Amino acid sequence: MRLRPYAWMPWPFRWVARALTVVLVLALVLAGVLVYTVRRSFPQVDGAVRLPGLTGNVEIYRDKAGIPQIYADTAEDLFMAQGFVHAQDRFWEMDFRRHVTSGRLSELFGKATLDNDKAIRTMGWRKVAEQELPELGESTRRYLDAYAKGVNTWLQANPNASDRSLEYSVLKVQNGSYKPEPWTALDSVAWLKAMAWDLRSNMEDEIDRALALTKLPRARVEQLYPDYPYDSHMPIVTQGTIANDRFDQRDRLPARDTSMRGTTTDGTTPRGTTTDGTTPRGTTTDGTTPRGTTPRGTTPHGTTTRKTTPRGTTPQEATTPGQGAARALAQAAKALDAVPGTMSAADREGIGSNSWVVSGEHTASGKPLLANDPHLSAQMPSVWYQVGLHCRKITESCAYDVTGFSFSGVPGVIIGHNGKIAWGFTNLGPDVADLFLERVKGDMYLYKGESVKLETRREEIKVAGGATVTLNVRSTRHGPLINEVMGDVKPSDGANAVALQWTALTPGTTVDAIFALNSATDWQEFRAAAALFDVPAQNLVYADTEGHIGYQAPGRIPVRQKGDGTWPVPGWTGEYDWRTAPIPYDQLPSMEDPSDGYIVTANNAVIDPRQYRPLLTKDWAYGYRSQRIIDRLNQEIAKGKVDATTMSKIQQDTQNGLAKTLVPALMRVPLAGPAVQARQSLKDWDGSQGVDSAPAAYFNAVWRQLLKLTFDDDLPAGARPSGGDRWYEVIKRLLETPDDPYWDDTTTKGRTETRDDIVQQALASAYQEVSDRLGTDVTAWRWGDLHQLTLTNGSLGTSGIAPIEALFNRGPFEVPGSKDAPNATGWNAQRDYAVTSVPSMRMIIDLGDLDKSEWINLTGASGHAFHDNYWDQAPLWAKGQLLPMYSRPATVKKAAVHTLRLTP
Structure with a gap:
């Protein structure tokens, strides 16, 4: 006799069992659909794929971490393949970012992101990129177009939402009509405006000072912004000054100023000094020009004269903002908060970086070591994408053999090494933005006693599920009125509006710099490339296989007619306007092969203003991380030779610099x-501060x-x-x-x-x-x-819908350190101890044997939730571990677990 289902149960419970069975079956079906939907978008990583537009075959080798190493015969094929690979792994991230940078998030998510779009449209990032693109070098534009072609080939092959990524399937529920547009070179250029925004300098400090002034006297506000402690925390550059209209590291400080060098906290000899009277390394005694004082192919961008009063350091006036100005500043602060952080947390807490380089005289290999770990928001996926870009034969037309960290959406490598040199970045943090209080009446504003008509433009913001919103952007000669993002100018006596002047709102050449850095082979070529890196201004550290190390401060840094950039200033007087030319590149601090054999940058002061005249900023990080790294290096050097393990241990240092006080x-x-x-x-x-x-x-x-x-x-x-x-x-x-x-x-x-x-x-x-x-x-x-870290998806991870957030977020992880330890895991004391910023990647380059270099990403190569490489590096990162950073063909192929061939 066949037993009927549930026959053994008492009748009241049979219907419950049947219902549970139905629910279970439905759950299994839905799980199967979800698994199918998720896996359908995973990239093809083996076999062959036809890529129309290629001129030859391209091989892509991936290791078990999913990191691609790309080999091609032409530069165009190389960057086309990079675009294809970026799209395979990260197209949703790329698409989301371009909506951020163009002020079009509301096309995806509706009115919830309208303020974000208004803020971006007011600043006009996309419009600046439109002006910038045609001014870039011819080869740069070719590479951008090739990259876009690779992205679009992938996009055409994946027309359905479920083909592209899980995010598109989720978005389809809310916004079923959305279809991504083809990628363009402009999309790549605009992304760098977001990078510049997140790595801007002291804009918020200006507003904070002014708002604090509404409650406190100026003297008490200034207590909250103490001077940098130069005597105890060494700046990056300790020797040199401007001579004959260029920075010369051979020029020593006047004898009366040597006391500023101080001593390190462990009692060792301070950086940049010698105790035996010998000539420091990297200087000459015969009167010749030291290597690297002028980058090849560049000329000074103007001249300056030596003055007894440092240029641009006039104490800035500050008066208590009137009612109209206070309201405008509050509106401006809200507008700044509305700008989505693509690399930084919403409050920019913990944004910074460490990088340092040690010369071969102190290393086990006899060649330099270079370390870098940028501190950015804890995003899922990480802002970085690891990649190798290799021309099979290095020629003038195909000059790339570079391995490092890229941005999905941008061709080339941002930080890394090629076969000859390595480089790292930290945020220099110069004052490149000023807030001008304006007197606006109707469509006019006051300037030097005259009424001037505001510049206006009309922006239309499409809103998913709603009507198009019109935004009227108004600007003075100083820039857009950012307070109007949050409301119109209110009539009042005196200042009633805030204009933003920012160097990134002027077309620049940073995209050219990326390709120049990737192909540079020595210090001169590196400096020539750095000259093109105008925004955001970064501290660049350098090392090469010949044994040289160096530092260069690049960037477009304004010169003010008056003031020091620490407070919002009156725009109507014209006194605080910027001069036409920025600080000339040849006058920015630079050094090669310093006498103490290492260079440390960690957002600390670049150089003491008592030896350097142009004003870079007054709002540095205060040097706790940098001095700890210096002290650790001195200790390790005293023990013996430094190796990659030593460098990694310093990256993992959790010392709290305030504890001893x-x-x-x-x-x-x-x-x-x-x-x-x-x-x-x-x-x-x-x-x-271990866990x-x-x-x-x-x-x-x-x-x-x-x-x-x-x-x-x-x-x-x-x-x-x-x-x-x-x-x-x-x-x-x-x-x-x-x-x-x-x-x-x-x-x-x-x-x-x-x-x-x-x-x-x-x-x-x-x-x-x-x-x-x-x-x-x-x-x-x-x-x-x-102190825990939750990896939060940059788009859907904060949707407020728990099941969706669970799809894309990962964690929490226990993490050691704190914001101003070398292992800089930031948190905000106003809220709780949750980690908001982290070392977003870690890298150690060994110039003695590049295949002994190591790296780790915060999350993983893939942007596809549930892919094996979505967050596989995160547990290793949390434990301070690193992966091999292979770059030579033999080791790359040996480590490969997948090989994909792209054919014309």
């Missing part, structure tokens, strides 16, 4: 209650509470401390003045708090916060339980 102050104040045990954990703490560290958990909680208790009552929300190393310096100085007004809690009545009161409260509040989250057993606290 703040912990003694915490230990001095009277304390009672359960916080006493927590404070005791700091007594013998070495300042390291298992209980002292690190408590110290960072105290730091967060201390900042909030000290400053939140005094400052407007936008200017409150996030916890970076500027606040290290602020607190360090306040600790010496126990009765400073900042210590007083203005919300308490009839009582004036002092330093010790606030420190006591911070200790107690931190204990309460951590014990509420991790329990009362202090010994069981772990920094990794508080």
Whole structure:
């Protein structure tokens, strides 16, 4: 007898079982559909694919991490193949980014992104790119077109949403009519405007200063922006000045200024000095010009005269903004917040980088080592894409044999090495943007006593599921009125609008620089390429297989007629206008083969203003990361020769640079209650911030509470401390003045708090916060339980719909470090301990044997959720591990697990 299903069950439960079976079957069917939909978009990585437009066959080898190494006979074929590969792995990311840079996100997501689009359209990134493209070099334009052709060949072969990626299948539910347009060279150029925006300088600091001025006297605001500590934290360039209209590293500082060099924190000889009276390496004694003082093919961009007062360093006037100006500045701040971060977190917290290079005299191989780890937002997928681009035979017409990190959407390699040289970037952070307060009435604005008509243009923003929105963008001679993104100018006496002047709103040559860097073979060619890298201005470190190391500061950096760029300035007077020419490239700091045998950059000051006249900025990072790296290098060099393992250990250093100052102050104040045990954990703490560290958990909680208790009552929300190393310096100085007004809690009545009161409260509040989250057993606290990273998809990962976010986000991961440790995992003290910025990749190049180089990406090569290479590098990254960075044909082929041939 055949048993009927459910016959054994009592009848009331049979219908429940049947319903559960139906649900299970439906779930399995849906899972099967989902698996099919997901896998359908995975790229073909083996076999052969026809790519019309190629002139010859192209081979693409992928290792187990999915990293492609591309081999071709012509440069056009090489970049066409790169476009195809980028599209295979990352087309959704590319498509999303071009909607960001053109102010067209609302075409994808509807009115939810309208403010984002308004902000981008107001600045006009795409329009600047349109002006820039025809001015680029002829070969650059050919390569951009070839790249676009490769992208579009892939796009034509994948016409359906499910063919392209899971994101398109999800988007189809909301916006079923959307179909991506063909890729263009302009899309690639516009992306670099987003890079420039995310790596801009002190624009927010200008607004924060002005908004703080509405609540505090100027002197108290300036306490929050202390001078850079040149005597304890070394700048990048310690020798040289401008002589005969160019920067000359041979020129030493005048004797009266040598005290500024200071000493390193471990007692070793400071960088850039010699103790035996010998001539530093890289200088000459016969009066000849040292290598690299002028890049080949370039000429000085103007002349300057030596003056007793440093040019552009006039103290800037600041008056309390009137009601109209304060409102406009608040609107401008909201407009800046509305710009989507493509490389940075929304609040730009933790944006920075480390890079350093060590000459062969200190290395085990006898050749240089170069390390780089840019600190950007924690995105999924990572902003970087690892790739090798190889001409099978190096010729004048096919000069590329480069391996490194690229941006999907842009041909070439941004950071990496070729067969002769290696280079790395950190954000130089010069002041390249100013906010001008304007007096606007109707369609006119005031300038030098006359009414001038505003420039206007009309922008139409298409909105998915809604009506087209019209935006009227108005500009003065200084730039677009960015406050109008959030509302019209309100009539008022005095200033009532804010214009943005920014170097990236002028056409430039950065795209040309990428290809020039990729093919450079020596220091002169490298400097010539760097001369083209105008925005964003970066610290470039260099090493070559001949044994040379170097540093170059490039970029279009404005010269102001008056002021120092630290405050919004009146636009109507004309006094603060920029001069026509920027600082000439040949006058920007540069050095080759310094005497101490290494160069360190970590967003610290480039050069002391007492030796260098042009104003670069006053808003540097404060040198805690850079000085820690210098100190570690000095320690390691004293032990013996440095190798790649040493460089990696320094990248993983988690030392908190404030601990040695703040912990003694915490230990001095009277304390009672359960916080006493927590404070005791700091007594013998070495300042390291590993995931298992209980002292690190408590110290960072105290730091967060201390900042909030000290400053939140005094400052407007936008200017409150996030916890970076500027606040290290602020607190360090306040600790010496126990009765400073900042210590007083203005919300308490009839009582004036002092330093010790606030420190006591911070200790107690931190204990309460951590014990509420991790329990009362202090010994069981772990920094990794508080400090965690969730890899969040840059487009759909913050949709607010949990099932969709679960498809694309990954984590959390426990991570060590903190914002201003060399292992810079940033978090915002105003919110919590969640990681917002990270070393977005790590790279160590060995110029002694390039195949011994190593790298790691934050996530993986693929942009396809559920692909094996979507986030396979993330667990390795979190543990500080690196992958082999192969570049020679034999090792590339040996490591390959997939081979794809592209044919004409």
